[in-house]
Amino acid sequence: MLDDAAVLHPHDVDHGAARVLAGHLAAIAFAIQVAAVLFSLVGPVPINNRTKLWTPTNLPSNWEAQERRWDLYHWIRTCGLIVAFALLVVGALR
Numbered sequence: 001m002l003d004d005a006a007v008l009h010p011h012d013v014d015h016g017a018a019r020v021l022a023g024h025l026a027a028i029a030f031a032i033q034v035a036a037v038l039f040s041l042v043g044p045v046p047i048n049n050r051t052k053l054w055t056p057t058n059l060p061s062n063w064e065a066q067e068r069r070w071d072l073y074h075w076i077r078t079c080g081l082i083v084a085f086a087l088l089v090v091g092a093l094r
Helices: 016-042 044-051 061-092
Strands: none
Touching: 016 044, 016 061, 044 061
16 A cells, blocks of 8 residues: 555646746747847848938839848848747746
């Protein structure tokens, strides 16, 4: 016969490992968010600053390339932030 000390109940499980994992996932998500801000400052923001000066009569010859580059930078940043959010969700559900 088993005594009560030998029986594990679901509420007795140590959740410390899950908390550690959640903390690591949150730290990674935070790092991604910081990287996204820094990436924005060196990628899309300079393009935004240039495009503010454009008018239909003074478009640079490479305006379409700059637009495609901005779209790529925006896509990369958005995907990174989606991953960061997913990590936070996974960590919260642990």
